[in-house]
Amino acid sequence: MRLPRYFLNIRRRAVLIRDEEGDDLPDLDAARALALGTLREMVRLPHVYGLPRTWRRNVFVITDEGGTALLEIPYSDVL
Amino acid sequence: MTEPDNRIPRPFPRNHLLAALTAEDLGRLRPGLESVALTIREILIPAHLAVEHVYFVEDGIVSLIADVAERRIEIGLIGPEGVAGLCILLGADSSPHSAMVQAEGTALRLPAAVLHAAMEASASLRTVLGRYVQTMMVQIGQTAYANADLTIEGRLARWILMTQDRLAQAELPLTHEFLSVMLGVRRPGVTTAVHVLEGFGMVRARRGRITVLDREKLLDLAGDAYGSAEAEYRRLIVEA
Numbered sequence: 001m002r003l004p005r006y007f008l009n010i011r012r013r014a015v016l017i018r019d020e021e022g023d024d025l026p027d028l029d030a031a032r033a034l035a036l037g038t039l040r041e042m043v044r045l046p047h048v049y050g051l052p053r054t055w056r057r058n059v060f061v062i063t064d065e066g067g068t069a070l071l072e073i074p075y076s077d078v079l
Numbered sequence: 080m081t082e083p084d085n086r087i088p089r090p091f092p093r094n095h096l097l098a099a100l101t102a103e104d105l106g107r108l109r110p111g112l113e114s115v116a117l118t119i120r121e122i123l124i125p126a127h128l129a130v131e132h133v134y135f136v137e138d139g140i141v142s143l144i145a146d147v148a149e150r151r152i153e154i155g156l157i158g159p160e161g162v163a164g165l166c167i168l169l170g171a172d173s174s175p176h177s178a179m180v181q182a183e184g185t186a187l188r189l190p191a192a193v194l195h196a197a198m199e200a201s202a203s204l205r206t207v208l209g210r211y212v213q214t215m216m217v218q219i220g221q222t223a224y225a226n227a228d229l230t231i232e233g234r235l236a237r238w239i240l241m242t243q244d245r246l247a248q249a250e251l252p253l254t255h256e257f258l259s260v261m262l263g264v265r266r267p268g269v270t271t272a273v274h275v276l277e278g279f280g281m282v283r284a285r286r287g288r289i290t291v292l293d294r295e296k297l298l299d300l301a302g303d304a305y306g307s308a309e310a311e312y313r314r315l316i317v318e319a
Contacts, residue, residue, distance in 0.1 A: 008267040010267075010274075012271070017271060019267065019270050020255075020284075021254060021256065023266060034265070047227075047230070049230070049231055049264075055271070
């Protein structure tokens with residue numbers, strides 16, 4: 001069975017930065033875990049990602065292969 | 080009259096290190112050289128296992144990768160200017176780092192034993208390969224500097240410049256998945272960094288491809304992290 005692909009697009013101010021590649025993941029929970037794991041990495045590595053204040057208002061918009069929005073995760077959820 | 084050797088494509092040698100060798104040194108290696116295709120994601124040299132062959136890259140790119148816990152992070156790049164299998168050049172039989180194909184192409188593969196024998200026999204061969212190892216030590220040192228001092232955008236600019244140097248084209252086959260290995264971050268972390276470079280007009284990103292639009296701006300962003308390894312290669316290999 002092929003895994004479904006989830007796209008972790010990012011909304012920054014009024015712009016939607018499209019994730020054109022996505023990740024093959026078992027389910028939406030796994031996509032949520034990937035988003036949260038990425039955000040924890042961003043908090044842990046400010047010298048790499050810049051200070052949280054530069055991206056804290058961004059939002060992950062997770063979509064499926066058809067482009068339907070399934071879940072939004074504000075970056076501020078992990079701050 | 081020498082016997083034609085159909086295994087080696089013309090023009091030869093396309094690898095810059097092989098091209099820098101004397102005819103005599105090239106003659107020592109030539110009987111062992113075998114043309115092989117480099118397939119994307121192929122692990123040419125697995126970590127911790129005895130290295131059977133070194134790979135003189137002709138087209139494409141090979142990444143040196145440190146596998147740390149569950150993460151992989153790129154520490155160096157090898158293209159047509161170099162050879163994968165550095166540990167063999169230094170008298171070691173294996174390395175904790177692996178070498179993986181990042182852009183498809185071709186290489187001339189040489190058995191480690193043939194290279195050893197040729198290096199035993201030739202001081203001039205040892206000099207060229209030793210100098211190449213020096214350029215790689217500088218490159219890996221610059222990776223350490225970049226990882227300590229640059230943000231994700233600066234590091235991305237450096238890897239894009241180094242990839243372009245090796246592929247000699249503006250359109251680069253760089254997926255976000257590969258960029259995440261280059262940068263040592265999770266894949267979704269790459270999305271905004273690529274977007275920032277696009278916003279500066281440095282690159283255009285389309286599914287699986289990054290096209291360089293403004294190399295000068297990328298050079299500014301990469302700063303001191305880019306350039307010294309490249310200068311060292313010119314000094315020690317090209318102009319020597």
